[in-house]
Amino acid sequence: MSKFIHNPVMLNEIIECLKVKPNGWYIDATFGRGGHTQAILDKLGPNGKLIAIDKDLDAIAYARQKYAHDARFQIYHACFSDIPKLLGNNAGKIDGILVDLGVSSAQLDDPSRGFSFRYEAKLDMRMDQSQQVTAAQWLESASSKEISTVLKQYGEEVDAHRIAEKIIAARAIQPIETTKHLSDLISQVKVRYHKKKIHPATLSFQAIRIHVNKELDALNQLLSDAPNLLKKEGILAVMSFHSLEDRMVKRSFRKLVTPNLPKKLPIMEKAIQRPFDWHLKRAMPSSNECEINPRARSAVLRAIRKG
Template sequence: MALTAVTRKSQLRRPSLDLGEEVVHRPVLLERFLEAAEPKPEEVWVDATFGSGGYSRALLARQCQVLALDWDELAEGFARELEEKFPEKFRFFRENFARLGELCRKMGFAWVDGVVLDLGVSGLQLSDPTRGFSFRTVGPLDMRMDRRLPLSARDLLYGASLEDITVLFHRVLDLRESRKLARAVVMARERGRLQTTTDLARIAEKTLGWRRGSRIHPATRPFLALRLAVNRELDYLPVALREARDVLRPGGRLAVVAFHSLEDRIVKGFFRGEGDLGEGLPRDPGRKVGWFERVHRYLPTPEEVASNPRARSARLRIGWKRG
């Protein structure tokens, strides 16, 4: 089944970066993924987090057909380029990956051979100060991966109560720190001193200080908590995992790269079948009968971490669906 060519609605803005260069986004754990998941010619794969297309390109190089998704307009620019180059093999949708199953069906695929989810933000998003993901550069407090989402980080922080902001930070900080930071945020917003990424970074630095012996900037966790809330990342992830599982053929592979423990916990629990064993399968946790026959975890090599610091906290899990 070949992927059909697309109708282009508009000329999309292409990022002014060299597509062939790694400056765009260096995909993490890609080699491990290729070795372990072994994508084969003519297999159908879903790259649910296209970014600037590192995984998609590798799958196309192995002559797979690729259905790619990403909700960021930046990704769309790169994807249209690939659609031109591989009209029969590659198709992109600017959509939330929570709609993965529906999009596969729309394309006429009752099942696929593999799905890959490389979670989080891309290097491209992080390095664009206008997106507000980084606390190292001045930018608007935005953090929406998809600018069609209704609320930016600023909207969230200005619209929420002290209690809600405390709960938001408590995902990544202890209760005392969350309360302190939430109070400081509310005070700053009352004085109109919470407008940019660096305003928030300064508040975090002043309120939380550096943890003893830690090299992690005090704003790292609060920024992560906000990004997760703005994009509802921990809500969409379990939906996408279930959608992926349902659209995989028996023996198909689901590969997920996670970057922090909150998302990795969801992925791990999902593969274990926690609270969600296959219908009709024995509900006996001792037997570990679930949707996946085997699941393996892969970590980056020291060489990969040395050459790509983003890989440091990455974990790849691949599950082979039960036949």
């Protein structure tokens, strides 16, 4: 089993939010190292069910070993955009879905996964090791325009164009195959940035990771599927770690709790049938949790409940 771990973020808040029923069926769409899964299993009775999903083969191996003897637990190596296919006839029977977005500490802290500028390693960034294209391979063939669009859209990187040009010039001399090579190139562009708190390569690394893993496409699909997977009173809880994701979650939840009625209809607010209610509009980790686990700092949790 891999030695890298992950501290579950907002564990108590999430368990409180899911209101786990002993005989309920739950989905942990982002198993990671199972911190939230374990807490849900602790609340489930012998007839409850927990379906877990992850793209990462290390996460799958960990889950298979740890829960081999727990009949309530089932793990799938899949993207969470495939949940409707995995559930088949069981769609519509789910009491709660948890989505804890992004990468795990187990992925970030393992140098061989090539996610982080903190380690000298092969530039990889695939959550799913069976996927074909690594970050290095993408940077080898993408045009300057493609690179700068990704950096701008997914990293909100103000120096996107200059970084893209730097990458194109550098790869003509030598392929960009390591995290260090890429982060050095970005740092050379962002010279005035060095006094700031975050590393100059932070936003570009985030953007390339989001692109390589098609993270926002998967989230979009999940947000459109998940409401139909829940049964009455089922809860969908999503925790995001940057504003792009949180904006998508907020907009999609807002649409579900706001029925599309013509304006100025003579109906009392209370009489409107809503397919979903806000269950938790917005919660963030306590300052104590952020101190103990700085990676929790940017977390935002939102949840809706099927009416």
